[in-house]
Each structure stands twice: as structure tokens, then as C-alpha cells.
Amino acid sequence: MNRALIFIEQNNERLAPELLAVADQIHGPQPFETYAVVINGDVGSLVGQFDTVISVEDEALQAHDQMALADVVAGLHAEHQFDSIVVAATAAGKMLAPRVAMKINCGLVADVTEISRQNDKLRLVRPAYGGRMMAAIEMQGDGPVMLTVRPGVFRGPGEQHHKATQVIEPKGLRYRLGGIRQIKRESKQLSYDIREADVLVSGGGGVARGFELLEPLAKALGGKVAASRAIVDRGLISRSVQVGQSGKTVSPRLYLALGIHGAIQHVVALDEVEYIISVNTNPDAPICSLSDIVVEGDAVIFVEKLLEKIREEQINANN
Amino acid sequence: MKLVCVVKFVPDVDRFEYDHEKHVLIREGSRMMINPDDGCAIGFALEMKKRNPEIFIEVLTMAPASVVPLVEDILRVGVDQGTIISDRSYAGSDSWVTSRILGRYLATTEYDCILTGSQAIDGDTSHVPPQLGEILGLGQISGITKVEEDSFGSESAVVEVDDEEAVTTYELNLPAILSFSRKSKCRLPHVRFKDRKKDVTDRIKVLSNDELGFAKGEVGLKGSLTKVAKAYTRKYESGAQLRVAADDNGVETVLKFLKEKRFL
Numbered sequence: 001m002n003r004a005l006i007f008i009e010q011n012n013e014r015l016a017p018e019l020l021a022v023a024d025q026i027h028g029p030q031p032f033e034t035y036a037v038v039i040n041g042d043v044g045s046l047v048g049q050f051d052t053v054i055s056v057e058d059e060a061l062q063a064h065d066q067m068a069l070a071d072v073v074a075g076l077h078a079e080h081q082f083d084s085i086v087v088a089a090t091a092a093g094k095m096l097a098p099r100v101a102m103k104i105n106c107g108l109v110a111d112v113t114e115i116s117r118q119n120d121k122l123r124l125v126r127p128a129y130g131g132r133m134m135a136a137i138e139m140q141g142d143g144p145v146m147l148t149v150r151p152g153v154f155r156g157p158g159e160q161h162h163k164a165t166q167v168i169e170p171k172g173l174r175y176r177l178g179g180i181r182q183i184k185r186e187s188k189q190l191s192y193d194i195r196e197a198d199v200l201v202s203g204g205g206g207v208a209r210g211f212e213l214l215e216p217l218a219k220a221l222g223g224k225v226a227a228s229r230a231i232v233d234r235g236l237i238s239r240s241v242q243v244g245q246s247g248k249t250v251s252p253r254l255y256l257a258l259g260i261h262g263a264i265q266h267v268v269a270l271d272e273v274e275y276i277i278s279v280n281t282n283p284d285a286p287i288c289s290l291s292d293i294v295v296e297g298d299a300v301i302f303v304e305k306l307l308e309k310i311r312e313e314q315i316n317a318n319n
Numbered sequence: 320m321k322l323v324c325v326v327k328f329v330p331d332v333d334r335f336e337y338d339h340e341k342h343v344l345i346r347e348g349s350r351m352m353i354n355p356d357d358g359c360a361i362g363f364a365l366e367m368k369k370r371n372p373e374i375f376i377e378v379l380t381m382a383p384a385s386v387v388p389l390v391e392d393i394l395r396v397g398v399d400q401g402t403i404i405s406d407r408s409y410a411g412s413d414s415w416v417t418s419r420i421l422g423r424y425l426a427t428t429e430y431d432c433i434l435t436g437s438q439a440i441d442g443d444t445s446h447v448p449p450q451l452g453e454i455l456g457l458g459q460i461s462g463i464t465k466v467e468e469d470s471f472g473s474e475s476a477v478v479e480v481d482d483e484e485a486v487t488t489y490e491l492n493l494p495a496i497l498s499f500s501r502k503s504k505c506r507l508p509h510v511r512f513k514d515r516k517k518d519v520t521d522r523i524k525v526l527s528n529d530e531l532g533f534a535k536g537e538v539g540l541k542g543s544l545t546k547v548a549k550a551y552t553r554k555y556e557s558g559a560q561l562r563v564a565a566d567d568n569g570v571e572t573v574l575k576f577l578k579e580k581r582f583l
Contacts (some may be wrong), residue, residue, distance in 0.1 A: 064489065066449065067458060091482055095461055098414070099447040107415060109543025110444040123548055123571050129330075129441055136549040143544065178458040179492030185479065187485045199582060240483040254582055259489045264552065275580065277573060279565060293576060297565020310583065313574075 005144075006050070007073060007084040009092055010041040010063045018247075019086050019158025021148050023073020025115040026084045026122065034163075037076055047165045054232025055169050060177070063092060067178030070099035075173055077104050082144050084249050089148035097148050106143030108220060113153050113268075131245030131265030152195045152249050153271070192224050193258035194241050199223025200252045202243055203299075204266075205230035206280060210300035211237070214258065217303055220310050226250065228260050244269045259299035279303075320473060321375045322364045323430045324398075325421060325451065326357035328386045329441040341452045351386060353393070355501040356436025360559065362505035363466060363497075364434055365397050375399050377428070381409065381420055387523065392520040401519075406528040411540035414446035420538065421447065422454035423531050430494055431473055437461040437498040448498040459496035461488060464503045 004023035008016060016036065036046050037054040039061050039099060045052045054076060061068055073096070077085070087097040089111050101108035114125035116136070123136040124147055131263045139145055194200060201218040203211050204227070225241060232242045243250050245265035255270060257278040262285055270276070270290070278291040279299040289296045295302055331350045353361075363380060369372040376395055380386065381404040390401040404424060412420065423431070436443045437459075441550070445461060452459030465479040470490075478497060480487050499505065528538070536542055561576075563569035577583045 093447045098446040099453040102450045102453040139550045141544040180458045186486040243532045293561045302565040
């Protein structure tokens with residue numbers, strides 16, 4: 001039977017369902033066994049999701065030492081001969097996967113957004129040229145199918161059959177140390193996660209002069225503020241709320257695109273959005289063609305008017 | 320001390336055009352430029368050289384011969400040597416093959432530290448720096464926003480990675496591969512007016528497969544483990560649409576919609 005290996009990064013155990021969904025799409029209707037490898041991570045949260053969890057507990061294996069981790073993963077591949085290897089495209093995953101691919105002589109496709117088949121050949125689709133183009137990649141050679149996917153791009157199944165998981169703890173793993181030490185880590189105040197919001201009030205270059213107006217509007221709609229790169233690059237808000245190829249992929253029910261042009265590298269990150277309302281001085285901006293409602297005009301003035309109207313109605317309702 | 324900056328020249332993607340009928344990139348007139356992250360790596364090397372003029376900087380790239388003028392400009396701002404790996408048979412190489420080609424050259428040259436960018440704006444895979452790390456048996460770290468200049472010696476380097484989650488400081492044993500982010504403050508300087516025609520040809524070395532000696536099937540499209548089967552721009556369908564102006568009527572329409580869908 002085919003075997004799929006999912007690399008589970010320490011503290012990113014929550015990504016397991018979406019990475020499993022990727023393996024599902026790769027193997028299609030063929031039966032396959034699922035393996036997770038987790039290094040010094042939370043095994044308990046993975047039990048029930050995988051056929052086998054390979055749990056490596058070793059203090060010398062540091063999460064930032066990709067040379068050592070790659071040796072471990074390649075060693076496991078030599079033993080189990082996986083048919084696919086899936087890694088989350090986090091900062092660490094993007095350094096780990098290329099090393100593993102080089103070690104096991106396997107092609108690697110980064111940031112896959114879609115998986116399809118053409119004449120029985122697997123096609124892994126990924127953005128290129130900053131998201132302006134999509135490239136469908138086929139694998140050549142004998143190695144496993146290896147890919148990275150960004151968190152939030154694939155979706156895990158809602159309800160899952162509980163599996164009888166076998167946990168194995170391999171001993172005597174061989175690895176080199178990469179000569180990297182973490183000296184200090186200052187976590188940033190974690191802001192909200194735009195990937196979890198039902199409503200996103202998102203601003204682009206067209207609202208730069210009145211960006212602070214988005215917050216009260218988001219509040220009124222029970223949503224969160226997001227932004228395009230144009231706003232983030234101006235330093236008006238943290239990069240953690242950027243929607244787009246170089247930011248996050250989002251799936252809110254409502255996306256309010258205020259003064260956002262909607263170049264392909266932005267809209268590529270709008271995944272299964274139920275409704276889009278765009279406000280733009282240019283009715284031919286690409287975002288408008290995707291929108292349910294297009295408001296032609298200045299987004300700052302529009303937001304001011306809309307907020308005023310909402311407040312009026314709230315006051316009337318309270319009286 | 321010798322620093323090797325491994326860089327890529329990329330099309331200026333902001334001026335990128337696509338022929339929707341023929342499904343090809345329009346390359347004519349598209350300007351090549353140094354990949355922004357990679358420019359930061361050279362910028363850092365030059366900063367270090369300013370502090371210590373004994374530092375020797377080599378810039379290494381795999382590219383068509385047409386990049387020679389761009390490499391010349393990099394030599395005109397203070398880089399000591401430019402090495403261009405250029406061979407027709409290398410065209411179409413994926414990141415795995417590219418890393419093997421660059422790695423074969425680097426294995427024959429001396430260095431105390433390798434500097435690269437983290438991510439190229441065209442391919443955008445970020446594969447080559449970690450893969451070079453694997454081939455050369457070196458530690459590597461991507462997304463570097465700062466290197467503590469005082470700490471940068473022959474033994475180790477202290478670097479900072481500032482991403483959306485945290486600011487993390489690492490110490491790496493050298494030699495290692497330090498991959499810069501364009502968020503770092505290091506910049507590739509412009510050529511000074513008086514240097515714009517300076518003859519630097521004797522500092523450029525062009526290598527082909529004659530020197531590197533790969534078998535035909537090992538490089539280019541044939542040797543690659545991944546292949547672009549199709550490239551396309553994504554088309555988005557538009558549904559039934561309401562178009563209004565940003566006046567009172569427009570506000571009413573949006574408000575009504577928000578209420579109907581229970582957002583308000």
C-alpha cells in the first residue's frame with residue numbers, strides 16, 4: 001500500500017488535518033497509509049488522525065536545526081520508502097523540505113495551491129512570478145511526490161473517522177548538528193488571525209489616507225481589519241494581516257475590498273469567499289469583476305458615510 | 320576572509336506581460352535586474368568590506384551570458400570578482416539541478432561564508448539556499464533581517480530574523496549560508512557616475528559545462544525532477560453584479576445587502 005508522510009512541526013500540530021487533506025488529494029482513490037513524524041512535539045493531539053505516528057523525543061534535535069531534522073526525515077524515508085511527503089510551508093518548513101529533497105534525490109514543489117490530474121499524471125499547481133501566473137508542475141524521476149503547502153490553503157475534513165493509531169518511537173537515529181543556536185526569541189504580540197475571520201474589512205492604497213476608519217467598520221460588522229500589500233508596505237498595519245500571495249490566504253464569508261486594485265497576487269489569496277463588495281474609483285479594477293457589489297467612488301468617503309448611517313440606525317434602534 | 324554572494328537575476332515582475340493567446344511570457348523589452356533579496360546579500364558584504372578592506376567578495380550567478388553588463392555594474396560598486404556559470408544545456412534546470420550546478424562550483428572554491436537572498440521574485444520557491452546547505456554540509460538560515468556586524472568574524476555570525484511571529488536571534492558557526500530578506504537594511508549601492516564606464520572585464524570569469532562536467536542527462540529540463548507542464552494566468556469568473564455609485568443610494572444598497580445577509 002502507498003504511504004504518505006506528513007511532517008508535523010513542533011507547535012504546529014493543529015495543521016495536521018489540512019496536511020492530511022493534501023495527502024488525500026495526492027493519492028486519490030488509491031488506498032494509502034498515513035504517517036506523521038513529530039519531533040519533540042505533542043503526540044497526543046495526533047493520535048486518532050494517522051495510521052502511524054513516528055514520535056522522536058531527543059533534546060539535541062532543535063526545531064531550528066534543519067540540517068539535523070532533514071537527516072532524521074531522510075533516515076525515516078530510507079526505512080519506510082514513502083510515496084509522498086508533505087511539509088507545511090512555514091518559515092522552518094521552507095528550509096527543511098529542500099534539504100530533505102536534496103538528500104533523497106527527490107523533486108520538490110513549493111507552495112502548492114491545487115492538485116489535479118492530467119492523463120493520470122499528477123499536477124501540482126503553484127503560483128509563480130509573485131502570483132501573477134500559475135504553474136502546473138509534474139514530477140519526474142523515481143522519488144516520492146514531495147511538496148510544501150501554505151497553512152490555510154487546503155482544508156481538512158470537518159468530521160473524521162477516528163483511526164487506531166500506532167505510535168512508534170524510533171531509537172538510534174543518526175543525524176549531524178547544523179551549528180545553529182537560538183540565542184533569543186521575542187514573540188510579537190500575536191494579533192488576530194485574519195484566516196479565522198468571518199468578515200474582513202480590507203484596505204488598499206485607495207484608503208491609505210483614512211485607514212483608521214476601517215477599524216470601527218470592522219467592529220460594526222463583527223469582523224477584522226485586513227490589508228493589501230500597498231498598506232502594509234506603507235507601515236500602516238502589521239504584515240500579519242496582509243492578504244495576498246506574499247501574505248495570507250483567507251476565506252471569510254464577506255470580503256469588503258476598500259480601495260484595493262486586486263492584482264492577481266492579491267485575488268489569488270481569496271479562497272471561497274462567499275461575498276465580495278468592492279469600493280473603487282476605478283470600476284475596471286480587477287477586484288470589481290469578482291465582486292457581488294461594485295461601488296464606484298472614493299472608498300474613504302464611502303466608509304465615512306456607511307459608518308455614519310450604521311451609527312444613526314444603532315441610535316434609533318436603542319431609542 | 321572571503322565571502323561568496325550567490326545571486327539570481329530575475330525579470331522585473333512589475334513590468335511583466337503575458338500573451339493570453341499564445342500562453343507565453345512576453346520577454347522582449349522585459350528588463351532583468353538583481354533579485355531584491357540577493358541585492359541585500361551583496362549590500363551586506365560591501366558593508367563588511369568597508370570595515371575590513373581585506374575581505375574579498377565574489378559574486379556567483381548561474382545565468383545566460385546576457386547578464387554580463389549587470390555583473391559588471393556589481394563589480395563597479397566594489398565587488399572583487401564575478402563568476403557567471405552559463406551553458407545552454409543548463410536552460411530549464413529546476414531548483415534541484417540549479418543547486419547541484421552551483422554546489423559543484425562552490426565545492427571547488429574557498430569561502431568563509433556564503434551570502435544569498437531568501438526568495439526570488441520570479442520562481443519564488445526559496446529552495447536553492449537550503450539545498451546548497453545540504454550539498455555543502457553547511458548550516459543555513461533564511462529571512463535574515465540583520466547581522467550583528469561586530470560579531471561577524473571567521474568563527475561565527477549572530478543574525479536576527481524578524482518575521483510576523485517573533486524576532487529571533489541565532490548564532491551560526493561559520494562557514495554557513497546566510498540568506499537575507501529584503502526587509503534588512505542592507506542595500507546594493509548604485510554605480511557612482513565616475514565609475515560608470517570603469518573597465519572591469521578582467522574580474523569576470525565565465526564558466527561553462529566544460530569546466531563543471533555534468534553529463535547531458537543530468538542538467539537542464541532532462542535532468543530536472545520537476546517540470547512545468549503548463550503555465551497560465553488565472554481567470555476569475557464574475558457573477559451577477561450590482562454596480563452603484565458612492566453616494567447615498569450606494570450606501571443604502573450596501574446597507575440593505577449587509578442586513579439581508581445578516582452581517583448587521
